[in-house]
Amino acid sequence: MATRAAPPRPVRIVLAKVGLDGHDRGVKVVARALRDAGYEVIYTGLRQTPAMVVDAALQEDAQAIGLSLHSGAHMTLIPAVLEELRRRQATDILVFAGGIIPDEDIAELKRMGVAEIFTPGAPLQGIVEWLRERFPEVES
């Protein structure tokens, strides 16, 4: 075990499935990849409301929220999460998303404040590297 004086500072990320969408294979694979990259992943499970996701992120002191959507309701649910973050004065929490999201919606969601969107086929390493750039202080 390495000796070090500075405490470890794992980045904490809430991963959530919002709305009526039971397709959780993808989010679980991402959760595992992030764990293996040294992140602390708080997985909230299925059928979360935007308010529940934001509440979990606040209670867990998470630096980022990752949303997984395969239901087609992303133009309703993702903006609702952003709105809830504004309402709770927590817009410093980074929001990223993954799932089946068409290109034209991606541009619109990014304009609204989503930091990045990963579509099917995105390599796991790409997600990890993107997070590393956003959170250079993570130890892993």
Added chain:
Amino acid sequence: MPERDLAAEFRAGNVRGLARAITLVERRDPAVRRLLAELGQPRPPVVGFTGAPGTGKSTLVDALIRHWRALGRKVAVIAVDPNSPYSGGAILGDRIRMQGHALDPGVYIRSMGARGHLGGLSLATREAVRLLGAFGFDEVVLETVGVGQSELEVAAVADTTVVVMAPGLGDGVQMIKAGILEIADVLVVNKADLAGAQRAAQELRTMLNLAPRTEWKPPIVMTVALSGEGMDELEQALARHRHYLEGSGEGRRRMQARLREEAADLVGQWAREAALRLLEADGELGRLADESPYVAAEQILSRLGTGGERAEARA
């Protein structure tokens, strides 16, 4: 990280301030000590839940929260899950089974990774419990997976330790092997509607009868957490144990032992931090350690004892 007035956020009841303060505890940030000094340190009673993965701990805790909320008590849960020994990362998934209380401001759930706590998990959880008390929570639940030693550290923090079992996860020998019966104040056989539950309870009873006689005999409670069956009995068992702790003086003894243990843990942690700094700063000391860690350790200890390093260790 921007400086926040955490004490003000506490007084305003801002959950984010509490969450950030617990992060500081996890990072061993000395700002927490100043915060606690400012807020006072009421210590709410702590019930620890431990047991093998899949025995239903989180579901039981969820049911218990419901009971306490019905009584108007504010409940906080610290759910400890293991970290990967390789990457240090973790998947913390206990919230999944505690969804019944989402958006209830009287319930706070915080997931914690078991590893990577300098000075140990118990040091971090003890301080987190104080913060939760200062924030106004009446009950604290500490949940941990019984896969290694973390459950023992947690038992050292809890006033009442509940060990959760389920049928089909090994026989009585597994239980004495794990040493887990020794820390149990209350034993729960969950999933009692499954085949083998009565036998598991019987084996537990046999094991308990072989244990040395003590004033408190851990009751065995059969529950089906999903349906709520047996929850009344569990709550009564917890209340009886709390009553016993208060009436027998055992609660006071445990509290005293815990505080002394914590003082020793803090010395260990501060000394370790100071030693690492010394070894880094003093090349000669480092070379001495390369030769013989024992000799170097003795020198470090004697230098710490003179007090020059002590202030630094606390910084």
